[in-house]
Amino acid sequence: MKARARADGADIIDFGMGNPDSPTPRHIVDKMIETVNNPRTHRYSNSRGIPGLRKAFSAYYERRFNVAIDPESECIVTLGSKEGLANLASAVTSPGDVILVPNPSYPIHQFGFIIAGAAVRNIPVATGEAFFQSLDSAVRHSIPKPTMLVLNYPNNPTACMADLDFYARVVDFCRHHKIYVLSDLAYAEIYFNDNPPPSILQVPGARDIAVEFTSMSKTYSMPGWRIGFAAGNKDLIAALTRIKSYLDYGAFTPIQVAAAAALNGPQDCVEDIRKLYKERRDTLVEGLGQAGWKLPSPEATMFAWAPIPPAFRHLGSLEFSKLLLSEAQVAVAPGIGFGEYGDGFVRLGLVENKHRTRQAVRSIKQFLDTYDHVIEDSEKKRAEAS
Known part of the structure; x- marks a missing residue:
């Protein structure tokens, strides 16, 4: 879905893969x-x-x-x-x-x-x-x-x-x-x-x-x-x-x-990388919290493990991730990809800069603010497909 959307010219903000974007020191x-x-x-x-x-x-x-x-x-x-x-x-x-x-x-x-x-x-x-x-x-x-x-x-x-x-x-x-x-x-x-x-x-x-x-x-x-x-x-x-x-x-x-x-060699580059992820973590977690999506602030790693918002929980992580991609142009990793006990969550990688992260937060907020309309449309599409 992400590849098709990008091929069609969509600007997808990608939190899906833990692929560091910073250059090697x-x-x-x-x-x-x-x-x-x-x-x-x-x-x-x-x-x-x-x-x-x-x-x-x-x-x-x-x-x-x-x-x-x-x-x-x-x-x-x-x-x-x-x-x-x-x-x-x-x-x-x-x-x-x-x-x-x-x-x-x-x-x-x-x-x-x-x-x-x-x-x-x-x-x-x-x-x-x-x-x-x-x-x-x-x-x-x-x-x-x-x-x-x-x-x-x-x-x-x-x-x-x-x-x-x-x-x-x-x-x-x-x-x-x-x-x-x-x-x-x-x-x-x-x-x-x-x-x-x-x-x-x-x-x-x-x-x-x-x-x-x-x-x-x-x-x-x-x-x-x-x-x-x-x-x-x-x-x-x-x-x-x-x-x-x-x-x-x-x-x-x-x-x-x-x-x-x-x-x-010198290890200040490691501290710089650590600070970068911390800044991105704070931008993402605080921004999503203000948008109405509360998630724990991770103490380590380059990921946030986010419980699916209650209104969407019945969909499961894969369908919720598809909705985020199609409606908010934000890609995340569905928790089901890490085992069945991850299905109530999605994983967000701290791999976009602060500007892009804020852009994603705005798109997600707009998506969450219209969740009843989004879910209704999603259910109709699923019914038609079946």
Whole structure:
């Protein structure tokens, strides 16, 4: 629908995809250009990542989380966190394995294992007692017993946060039941308060069972560069290393060198990116609130997870998203795309500048002000179509 509308000349404001619009910081781009001018870097690279980049990532973990990572045995460079998680799923999953995955969740968290032949059992995106009750029930009532648990905090799409006490309980439970944990920490540096998101690897004993995935995409506005990392349990890192040795030769070496420059270089660009998303968050949340659409202000990530306004809730997230597109020329991601428990919500990415965001808010306000007419027309069209 969005593509057709744009082809017809409509000015669509697109909050649908979490695709950073800011340019990659200049010093990172310059390092890539400098390196690509050396013909020696045009050859095959290292499938587990060049040593300099693995050392830079290990230094980041030491600096940020006070966690020592062995760059040789506990770390691997991936083509973004998405590829790393999917390939690890293929490496360690047998058909019929039961995997515990949050719902709603980023699609690869489920489909990486579904593609590998596993059965996925959903648990809630939460950090309180409901989570641990569901986790305990899943272990007691699943046959065979679950082999892995996927976590994602700060969460995409809900922006839910977790603290170290939560991770400590998860590690204690999963060590007892011999369940591996895959933690997706892609939004570690996109937070808006004084409490940076922790790493599960900060918990003593976590490396016995856990691997954590991170990404350069959001932190340094490098989504198209496709650089991420996995760190933690040596056996899981070895499994991922082995399967990647069959599948790829690693990212282009100049990109890896530039990624090392990003991790080792000045970090004021990260703070600038964080401030940019915070300003956009405030513009969007406050503007929609004034327009009559109340939504929680996310503490982290580049997304707002918005409950569908009551007047439209019966439509579900897909039909509501279609209405926003056709009536307000605003694209959002329907919550059903992240699992059935997301159907009462839509996700809005903080990927438009403040001017465009205000423009979207005005269009949405006009749409909401005429909701009875909009719903009536929508119901007529649906009846005619059926």
